[in-house]
Amino acid sequence: xYFVTDKVLGWLVAFAALGMQxxxxxxxxxxxxxKLQDDKIDIQFTWKCPRDSFVCKDTADxxxxxxxxxxxxxxxxxxxxxxxxxxxxxxxxxxxxPIGSRIRYFIGGTLLCSITLFALYVSTIYNKAIATSxxxxxxxxxxxxxxxxxxxxxxxxxxxxxEKWTAHSAESDHSTSHIAEMKExxxxxxxxxxxxRKE
Numbered sequence: 001x002y003f004v005t006d007k008v009l010g011w012l013v014a015f016a017a018l019g020m021q022x023x024x025x026x027x028x029x030x031x032x033x034x035k036l037q038d039d040k041i042d043i044q045f046t047w048k049c050p051r052d053s054f055v056c057k058d059t060a061d062x063x064x065x066x067x068x069x070x071x072x073x074x075x076x077x078x079x080x081x082x083x084x085x086x087x088x089x090x091x092x093x094x095x096x097x098p099i100g101s102r103i104r105y106f107i108g109g110t111l112l113c114s115i116t117l118f119a120l121y122v123s124t125i126y127n128k129a130i131a132t133s134x135x136x137x138x139x140x141x142x143x144x145x146x147x148x149x150x151x152x153x154x155x156x157x158x159x160x161x162x163e164k165w166t167a168h169s170a171e172s173d174h175s176t177s178h179i180a181e182m183k184e185x186x187x188x189x190x191x192x193x194x195x196x197r198k199e
Contacts, residue, residue: 013158014108017151021115024147025122032129066134070127073141077148078116085112119148 088109092102123144131137 013154014151017154018111018115021147021150022118024150025118025144028122028126028144032126061133062131062137063134066131066137069134070123070137070141073138073145074120074123077145078120081112081116081148085109085116088112116148119144 086109088105090109091097092106092109094102097105123141126144127137127140131140
């Protein structure tokens, strides 16, 4: 919500939250890289090759059900951000908005969609690297989604400090609802006019 404001402080807070999210997600990417010489990686090796046998076997318990639950968790939690970001980009194409607002909508929407897709990518590669069971993939997914809530916590903290710092969000919501009410009244009036003209 801070990306749609024209306040410099709002943009600074938004970029700070975005930067922290990207930094945390990059840490997961680094931890999932295959570097056999690095003891700090989180990769789990599930193939076991007994010394008394020529046959190796995979000891992982991760099944298709685990990946299905992973998909449900990702869609349920990230769909809202993707839809919101897409709407901002769509509104940036409407010429009825001032050019400044259109630029803010486009930047905000693009960044929101980008961080959302990046979170999906990070969660996928991290789970492929370390998840060895269905419960592992659920826990790992929740951790990444936990990171994606960072901006909401910052917003809540600022609101707890002073509602004035988050007033722009309420004003935006009020303006949106007011516009929706006006559109509904216009549609109602048009319908009444059409019915009167037919009579």
